[in-house]
Amino acid sequence: MNVSCPVPISSAEFVQLAHGGSGRVAQRLLDMVFRPVLGNPQLDLKHDAATLDIPSGRLAFTTDAFVVHPWRFPGGDIGSLAIHGTVNDLAMGGARPIGVSLAFVIEEGFPVASLADIVASIGQAADRASVRVLAADTKVVERGKADGIYISAAGIGEVVSAVPILPASVRAGDAVLLSGDVGRHGAAVMTARDGLEVDPPIDSDSAAIHEPVLAMLAEGVEVHCLRDVTRGGLATVLNEIAGDGGIGIHIEEPAVAVRDDVAAVCELLGLDPLYVACEGRFVAFVPEPQAEIALGIMRRFEVSSGTAAIGSVREGSGVTMRSRIGVDRVLDLLSGDQLPRIC
Amino acid sequence: MNVSCPVPISSAEFVQLAHGGSGRVAQRLLDMVFRPVLGNPQLDLKHDAATLDIPSGRLAFTTDAFVVHPWRFPGGDIGSLAIHGTVNDLAMGGARPIGVSLAFVIEEGFPVASLADIVASIGQAADRASVRVLAADTKVVERGKADGIYISAAGIGEVVSAVPILPASVRAGDAVLLSGDVGRHGAAVMTARDGLEVDPPIDSDSAAIHEPVLAMLAEGVEVHCLRDVTRGGLATVLNEIAGDGGIGIHIEEPAVAVRDDVAAVCELLGLDPLYVACEGRFVAFVPEPQAEIALGIMRRFEVSSGTAAIGSVREGSGVTMRSRIGVDRVLDLLSGDQLPRIC
Numbered sequence: 001m002n003v004s005c006p007v008p009i010s011s012a013e014f015v016q017l018a019h020g021g022s023g024r025v026a027q028r029l030l031d032m033v034f035r036p037v038l039g040n041p042q043l044d045l046k047h048d049a050a051t052l053d054i055p056s057g058r059l060a061f062t063t064d065a066f067v068v069h070p071w072r073f074p075g076g077d078i079g080s081l082a083i084h085g086t087v088n089d090l091a092m093g094g095a096r097p098i099g100v101s102l103a104f105v106i107e108e109g110f111p112v113a114s115l116a117d118i119v120a121s122i123g124q125a126a127d128r129a130s131v132r133v134l135a136a137d138t139k140v141v142e143r144g145k146a147d148g149i150y151i152s153a154a155g156i157g158e159v160v161s162a163v164p165i166l167p168a169s170v171r172a173g174d175a176v177l178l179s180g181d182v183g184r185h186g187a188a189v190m191t192a193r194d195g196l197e198v199d200p201p202i203d204s205d206s207a208a209i210h211e212p213v214l215a216m217l218a219e220g221v222e223v224h225c226l227r228d229v230t231r232g233g234l235a236t237v238l239n240e241i242a243g244d245g246g247i248g249i250h251i252e253e254p255a256v257a258v259r260d261d262v263a264a265v266c267e268l269l270g271l272d273p274l275y276v277a278c279e280g281r282f283v284a285f286v287p288e289p290q291a292e293i294a295l296g297i298m299r300r301f302e303v304s305s306g307t308a309a310i311g312s313v314r315e316g317s318g319v320t321m322r323s324r325i326g327v328d329r330v331l332d333l334l335s336g337d338q339l340p341r342i343c
Numbered sequence: 344m345n346v347s348c349p350v351p352i353s354s355a356e357f358v359q360l361a362h363g364g365s366g367r368v369a370q371r372l373l374d375m376v377f378r379p380v381l382g383n384p385q386l387d388l389k390h391d392a393a394t395l396d397i398p399s400g401r402l403a404f405t406t407d408a409f410v411v412h413p414w415r416f417p418g419g420d421i422g423s424l425a426i427h428g429t430v431n432d433l434a435m436g437g438a439r440p441i442g443v444s445l446a447f448v449i450e451e452g453f454p455v456a457s458l459a460d461i462v463a464s465i466g467q468a469a470d471r472a473s474v475r476v477l478a479a480d481t482k483v484v485e486r487g488k489a490d491g492i493y494i495s496a497a498g499i500g501e502v503v504s505a506v507p508i509l510p511a512s513v514r515a516g517d518a519v520l521l522s523g524d525v526g527r528h529g530a531a532v533m534t535a536r537d538g539l540e541v542d543p544p545i546d547s548d549s550a551a552i553h554e555p556v557l558a559m560l561a562e563g564v565e566v567h568c569l570r571d572v573t574r575g576g577l578a579t580v581l582n583e584i585a586g587d588g589g590i591g592i593h594i595e596e597p598a599v600a601v602r603d604d605v606a607a608v609c610e611l612l613g614l615d616p617l618y619v620a621c622e623g624r625f626v627a628f629v630p631e632p633q634a635e636i637a638l639g640i641m642r643r644f645e646v647s648s649g650t651a652a653i654g655s656v657r658e659g660s661g662v663t664m665r666s667r668i669g670v671d672r673v674l675d676l677l678s679g680d681q682l683p684r685i686c
Contacts, residue, residue, distance in 0.1 A: 056399025
């Protein structure tokens with residue numbers, strides 16, 4: 001990726017402590033790297049706060065820290081991931097994303113050209129998701145006090161769902177829809193981290209998923225709950241919803257798509273793909289009579305063209321799965337994490 | 344500081360990688376440390392996005408990463424600093440702070456008891472500033488990949504000023520008011536960092552400064568520009584405003600208060616207190632005829648009881664200062680930073 005800059009960026013330039021400060025050197029980094037890509041009337045990086053007109057009503061507000069290692073992986077990088085993750089959290093609250101803020105913590109010595117790549121990737125992801133970067137901050141820490149770059153993002157959105165989209169809204173009988181195959185983001189990051197040769201490489205599924213959500217809401221689907229399938233994978237998010245909603249969830253293993261290459265990498269690494277993170281997949285809980293309509297809407301969008309009905313909600317608690325050979329087993333919450341620093 | 348927890352926190356407990364994940368261990372950390380202090384109806388740490396009703400109109404939105412080293416210093420810590428810094432950025436945009444989000448990046452091995460101290464400090468600072476923590480996220484990185492703890496905060500507020508509070512609104516003839524003595528935050532952090540024995544210790548001025556701002560706006564003061572005196576100190580923020588506003592600023596050195604102990608520490612460390620950060624001070628640019636009224640309002644509040652008129656705006660550019668012996672000198676923008684990781 002290249003970024004057009006008023007001052008050419010030398011591949012020999014590295015981020016210095018002074019780039020995180022308040023002096024001329026820091027201003028030059030902003031002018032060189034950030035403004036050409038992210039500049040907009042709200043994002044004057046010198047001001048304390050952006051201001052914007054908003055419609056009255058309910059606002060959604062979310063934050064996430066991104067510490068993915070390595071910062072670049074097949075199908076994305078920490079910059080696009082920060083935009084997608086934030087847009088998706090807003091969408092999962094039934095909100096139309098408006099804008100994001102980004103706070104960078106950069107390790108001294110990080111290549112300025114890599115920072116420019118990340119900022120370009122942020123710009124592209126934000127454009128595609130129709131959100132603006134409204135506020136930003138940059139801090140630089142000494143060598144050995146970070147791992148290249150961390151980005152914390154916050155997002156604001158306009159809630160467009162008339163009813164709360166929450167685990168507590170889930171009802172026995174609801175259908176569970178999954179927007180596509182699972183495990184690709186985790187597999188992409190792990191192969192990049194471990195230097196595994198996979199040909200062709202497994203691309204992360206990292207993407208913004210607000211469009212199918214907004215379409216369902218606009219077309220009158222009574223969405224009870226939404227959750228993006230991130231840390232801990234499908235099994236974990238279903239357990240969280242079952243626990244918070246006080247209900248049980250049953251899914252059918254054959255309905256859950258896992259690509260062969262992802263399954264192979266997971267097997268190699270000793271991971272269960274049902275616990276591996278996605279960054280462009282979500283589950284939707286809708287009343288059974290609306291499941292076909294919701295499925296049709298979701299499949300209209302490329303990002304959720306692989307949507308499948310994978311199960312249903314029951315009275316009770318916990319998550320069970322009927323395997324390919326017809327045996328029911330409990331999908332439990334793991335004690336720790338299979339994969340640290342996946343997002 | 345102590346925090347009341349459902350499960351006692353052992354001084355022998357340290358943050359593990361799994362605490363940043365999605366499993367039971369991570370849930371336990373949230374239950375132990377975060378929920379008892381920060382719990383509110385909006386902050387269910389399991390949800391993707393908080394939602395809240397907002398008044399129609401203009402929203403202010405801001406972000407900052409906090410990487411202060413050491414994380415605890417006389418008069419505050421990284422937690423209270425994150426709340427104050429965010430509240431203050433909103434106030435500087437003429438906004439009433441509504442809520443903040445916090446994204447934690449924690450180094451593996453950080454003491455859980457220290458994390459609890461920081462969260463308690465966040466809770467107290469948020470209560471005092473009447474803001475709620477609406478969203479939070481926690482990531483843990485491996486030992487050696489951070490420096491204890493970093494916190495990125497974002498904030499939202501309701502803009503209550505009728506006119507834009509911006510450098511471009513500053514006019515020749517405006518009075519420049521400074522809300523108190525300068526340099527204490529930087530001096531507090533540097534003495535803590537370097538282990539300098541100062542008796543009594545120099546407390547940071549870290550505090551929320553929204554109340555005098557909101558009072559000025561409520562009482563009809565036509566505030567042209569506000570800026571909190573943070574990174575780079577008074578000299579830097581005045582230069583930024585002069586540059587962005589296309590005006591010149593002249594100040595009188597004897598009007599700028601610097602405590603004797605702060606001056607002594609700065610001299611010892613070879614620093615100019617005019618370039619040392621505060622975290623509870625701001626400059627206000629108001630029309631000269633309203634300066635006395637504004638001064639009176641600001642002095643009513645403890646946080647700005649030391650407000651002084653320090654100078655005025657002129658046609659031209661740059662910042663000049665008349666010294667105690669009556670000589671004018673230019674206060675320039677520094678090239679780099681005097682003090683890295685001060686906030």
